[in-house]
Amino acid sequence: MAATLTERRLFILKLVVQEFIETATPIASDTLVRKFGLGFSSATVRNDMAALEEIGYLTHLHTSAGRVPTDAGYRFFVENLMDRTSLSMAEQRMIRHQFYQVRGELDQWIQLAGAVLARTAQNASLVTPPRAEQLRFKNLELISIHDTMVLAVLVFHGGIVKQQTFSVDTARAAEELRRSAGRISDQLLDLTMSQVEQLIAQDAQRPTPTFGEFDRGVIDLVIHAMQTFEEQAREQIHSDGLLEMLSQPEFIPSLARDDAERAVERLRRVLEILKSGRGLGQLIPQALASNGVQVIIGGEHGEDEMREYSVVLARYGVGGTVTGVLGVIGPTRMSYPRSISTVRYISSLMSNLLGNLYAGDTRPPFEGE
Incomplete structure (x- = not known):
């Protein structure tokens, strides 16, 4: 009989995803019981984890007793379980102040957007320059x-x-x-x-x-x-945040040779992605044609070189005039709430900046706040 998603299993799935994002280590049942004081036994949690694995939301890594989310598990988390958060008011004020100091320089806005995205989301960023929505x-x-x-x-x-x-x-x-x-x-x-x-x-x-x-x-x-x-x-993609991305555990090899080789291969692949835009180019038109924040997780890319990465993108600009795309890229084990809220806020800010620029006012918005 196929496993079903009960309220308890949904709760356990949410905890596993959140804990794995935070710790980057497979999550064991007794870890959840001990850390969160769950009102049921480790055996019950193990059974629910097994059911979630049967559904396809969790999996094993090697012979570890702990579980980690699959791409499908991350997708279900993002769409159904994730807490919707916003950047704090203090962060928003700090970011607005940085853009205010740059004034009306579009190239500097693009560079600053990339730097802020990378620092805030702790992953690599990408920004395309704004251009006419369709060449006419x-x-x-x-x-x-x-x-x-x-x-x-x-x-x-x-x-x-x-x-x-x-x-x-x-x-x-x-x-x-x-x-x-x-x-x-x-x-x-x-x-x-x-x-x-x-x-x-x-x-x-x-x-x-x-x-x-x-x-x-x-x-x-x-x-x-x-x-x-x-x-x-x-192909005109400005990227930043390589150091932030490489500080993630996925790029820090252990003493085991096979693990070191995997870390080096991940490093080579991400350098290629950020340098050439390979694997990202086809996502840009999709983001330009979409509203809101787009989240593409691991194997959803359809590209082998992107199967271990997630991308969070949003369109920015002035509707009917010029638009660009900005976002972050990182391992599938990224903090989706943080990344999504960061991309959403910077997209909104850049849209306001461009709106002022095309209206003939080069002062960034929120100047008086």
Whole structure:
């Protein structure tokens, strides 16, 4: 008969997760009974732990008698058992004061957000610069620079300008290039990359297409430029807190050789993640498209290199104008209440800062508090 989740088992699961987060050591039944003065025996707790293991929320490490949470156990804890907390008022005032000292420098806000996230959550942080929610086409110029060489000047909303040269089979007169650029600009105005692709697909089905072969080649250039920009934007990740993360027990090897090798491998992997953003890039678009705080735990990433890590992310920015993503990354044994409350607060603060900046007021909010 399958195990069921009783109130007592839920309580024991919560205690196991909290204790493992705090101690980083497998939790034994007698430890819980002794520390929390439970009104039932160690044998009862062991039975409930076994039931929780059968459900898939706890597991053994090696031959240890203690249990540790699984990814599913952490997920259930975050969604159903975790105490919702906020940063203390003293911490909030201290953080606001730090941002007030920086004034209206966006680059410094990003660096400070990364440092505060890492220090407060005691794990590594990541912050992407704010950018237009979706790149939108604005204007195009085509300039002949040689008989068979054309310069395309691509202008997108947000003041983004890209230049690209391309060759043509036959020379094009300046007036012909001007008409083509005007025709493309009129049709593509304010469109996102996906909308441009949809427009081209629909135009190709018409009995008399709006765009000829030359126009379609230029529009392919536009799509490629937008795609490249989107990919580069996802890779612009500012990270901080490597020392905070490496102070976690998972990265401190014991004298046992196999444990030391695992710690070194974890170190190598986290350096790669923070340096290249590998394993994080696909999470950024998801966070940009979501509301609230997103928590991705261990194997939920779908990436082997991320299976031992959890990421807590939130979008920040000015809706309809610019947005970025910030968050923390650490071992699955992270303090989820602390990490979530920290990410939520810094996201809200950065959104207020950007709102003031785009409104023409460079003073950080809460200045008078």
